[in-house]
Amino acid sequence: GAGVSQSPSNKVTEKGKDVELRCDPISGHTALYWYRQSLGQGLEFLIYFQGNSAPDKSGLPSDRFSAERTGGSVSTLTIQRTQQEDSAVYLCASSLGAGTVYEQYFGPGTRLTVT
Amino acid sequence: AQSVAQPEDQVNVAEGNPLTVKCTYSVSGNPYLFWYVQYPNRGLQFLLKYITGDNLVKGSYGFEAEFNKSQTSFHLKKPSALVSDSALYFCAVSSTGANNLFFGTGTRLTVIP
Numbered sequence: 208g209a210g211v212s213q214s215p216s217n218k219v220t221e222k223g224k225d226v227e228l229r230c231d232p233i234s235g236h237t238a239l240y241w242y243r244q245s246l247g248q249g250l251e252f253l254i255y256f257q258g259n260s261a262p263d264k265s266g267l268p269s270d271r272f273s274a275e276r277t278g279g280s281v282s283t284l285t286i287q288r289t290q291q292e293d294s295a296v297y298l299c300a301s302s303l304g305a306g307t308v309y310e311q312y313f314g315p316g317t318r319l320t321v322t
Numbered sequence: 323a324q325s326v327a328q329p330e331d332q333v334n335v336a337e338g339n340p341l342t343v344k345c346t347y348s349v350s351g352n353p354y355l356f357w358y359v360q361y362p363n364r365g366l367q368f369l370l371k372y373i374t375g376d377n378l379v380k381g382s383y384g385f386e387a388e389f390n391k392s393q394t395s396f397h398l399k400k401p402s403a404l405v406s407d408s409a410l411y412f413c414a415v416s417s418t419g420a421n422n423l424f425f426g427t428g429t430r431l432t433v434i435p
Contacts, residue, residue, distance in 0.1 A: 210365075211365070240422060242425075247427070248427055249326075249412060249425035249426050249427040249428055250366075250412070250414075250423075250425040251425075252422040252423070252424070255421045255422055257421075263421040263422070265421075266422065298365065298366070300366075306418075306419070306420075306421075307354050307416035307417075307420055307421070307422065307423055308354060308373055310356065310368045310371055311368070311423065312368065313358075313365040313366040313367070314365050315363075315364060315365045316365060
């Protein structure tokens with residue numbers, strides 16, 4: 208079946224503008240994750256959604272970052288008033304169930320460049 | 323607190339030779355351990371995981387990893403490297419009740435023909 212898809216694949220924005228990044232998880236996967244991958248660094252956890260439970264937002268770096276997941280499927284990560292340090296690849300992943308015992312399937316990412 | 327160390331930024335190995343990519347971890351409780359691979363311009367792909375049971379875990383593309391509790395390690399291995407194995411490899415750790423994976427900084431593997 209189809210994998211995790213993300214859009215756009217690339218986004219260039221000016222400092223101070225808002226951006227929205229979209230993730231379509233694998234059908235039937237109840238868990239959804241957002242990570243950020245900066246150059247030369249590992250993946251940094253941002254937020255986790257599981258079913259209808261309240262999301263785990265503990266990884267969001269500032270209140271400029273927010274995310275929602277509608278209908279238990281598609282998710283949108285929003286970054287307000289973007290800063291140059293927000294430049295990174297934003298990765299979405301989904302998994303079959305709750306908890307990290309299930310392997311996560313990653314999308315191709317959105318490369319965000321803030322000029 | 324969870325942490326993962328991949329002590330080598332770069333590993334070079336000749337085609338046909340065995341390869342090892344190192345990973346050590348620190349976690350409270352019993353660890354869940356994962357290896358992912360990232361090919362150029364592609365997303366991360368799951369290779370293998372250790373949750374419980376046999377310490378030697380076999381995964382995709384002929385890779386395997388051994389969980390060593392006393393050394394808190396989970397090194398990735400393959401008996402005979404292929405040029406197509408050249409990629410960026412990430413080790414990740416989690417534990418029971420955790421909501422996310424904690425990733426290492428990655429090791430770039432280059433297999434030389």
